[in-house]
Amino acid sequence: MDEASPAHINITIEFTGGLEMLFDNIQTHKVSIPAKDDEGANVNVKSLIPWLCKNIMRDSRKELFVQEGSIRPGILVLINDADWELEGEDQYELKEGDNILFVSTLHGG
């Protein structure tokens, strides 16, 4: 293991389109997350999601955020303002200073 690698990395998590309702009504969360997941692998977006549910979600309706183990339909995940599908989806390994934005689609008109 790389000695210089820190135990935690600092990232910004943002919620829009009403999703913030599930996260204490706060749109921007500055969080410090463990750099490694339970298996010792570098933390990626996939392992970030249960971490968010466990640590910053304040509503028991998890299904409004996660369905069948992944982000529910209608939510876009943006890694540093780019669609996560351009960045390797949930396999994207988080880096210090990353911004992860969850956008819930709006329908009103």
Add this chain to the structure above:
Amino acid sequence: MPQTSKVPNHSSHGLSSQQDAVKDTQSLFADHMPTSMTDDILSEMGSVRNYREGLQTNAPLDQTHLAHDFSHIYTPAPALASSRYNRQMLIPSISLLGQQRISAARILIVGLGGLGSPASLYLAGAGVGKLGLLDDDDVELSNLHRQIVHREDSVKQGLPKVQSAKRACEELNGECKVVGHEMRLAVGGSDGAKVMEVFDGYDIVLDCTDNPATRYLISDLCVLLSKTLVSGAAQRLEGQVLLLNYAVPPAAASMDHTARAERGPCYRCVFPTPPSPDMVLSCGEIGILGPVVGTIGTLMASETLRLIVRGLEETRKPTMLLYNAWPADPRSMFRTIGLRGARKDCLACGKEDVLKEKGLKRITKDELVEGRVDYVAFCGVSEDVRILKSGERMSAQEFLHLTAREAGTENHQRVKRPVIVDTREPHEVEMGPKIGGSINIPLTKILRQGRSIEEMEALLLDGKHDSMLFVCQRGNDSQIAARKMLEARRQRYETKAESGADGVGTMNGEDSRIAFIGDIAGGFAAIEKVIRTSSVRPP
């Protein structure tokens, strides 16, 4: 207008309008150009003036000159340049060609609500050649705070939105051909072919609707008919705008200079699976601020004009604009995010062979027209939530009669009353009707890992109550709350029953002291209906 000292001031001795125009031009340039450049232009203009002054000092013009034909040396300004569109034509990137394109464009606006209102007004004002308006709704009073194309008068007359908006657009610009399509956007039966025909008469479509099923249908129609789609949405204090089915640059990986522009994503590419219906709330349920939806509608009009003027061939990376009117950080009021490109396995715009490999087939025109693509089923019916069993629900009628009877009972002591838990959010309670003696614990609080369950349990067992009734606006949240309470109690009494440490009857995990835990079916909406239509007076 400010003037520089270099400009000779002639205004003291009555200038002709032509000289005025020259002076204006000088000031205009002087205002916007670096000094050295202004000097050059001013000296040039000075020579024009000298030339004209020279003419004026010569003998008076022979009147017969006026009868001469100057067409070989003089072409009048195009009529369009001095038209009502002059101010937008002064923008270099629009100019004459841009306005000609605008005047020839055929634009369809689907939905004449909060988005369609400013979009239709701005596009009519800009002078689009043909403006189609499609909707099947009537104007209501609750629309007016944001749907600025409509007027109180339309509400009084009970006008369809299409007629109301058409009138406003025509009043604004009599030159714009406004076509009303008063129809439901639906496929199947005779509707499909009609919808297809309407869409085919336009170049660009604006999706100003308010529900996922219509959004998927509009997108599929645009893919099948190769129309560019400008899509917007807004709710509460937020909005989103995106261009769909639009030319995007060739894939970055391809360094081939001959690579052709590709088609950008459609709505299905961006959102292949619709959100579950209980996540989709209408403006009527969660609210919307007028200027927020107005901003999005205005941005849609602006995007449309850009598409018209720059041409549909111009490529642009797929993006989505997010707008948050009241952001925590003012820098994030507007934000543009990069979207993925088209999906090769998209059911609407994907590649036939890729879909085939996955055992899928692309949606065809015939399927769509014949109504074989069920958009409502695809997006789920946002029916009333059914979480409680019928035995766990009390009708509004029954609730009102029971409460009225209790109030009439002389011996109050003997009757245990229900704990009535109002699960609406505080601002909803404030604006809505209330039930006497009820307590307000919002659903969001009940669902949070907190103490609200314990609080409710304590009330239920205080000896004055024998039941608990949850109530909300429409009878959806109340079911979720009641289920949560029932679940919490079941776990509690099962645990107690297993450990045998229980003094109360706990057969099958039941608490014999409690008669009923459930909700009022249909919530306040149902209660109000009963009160309106029967002689039962509110307790």
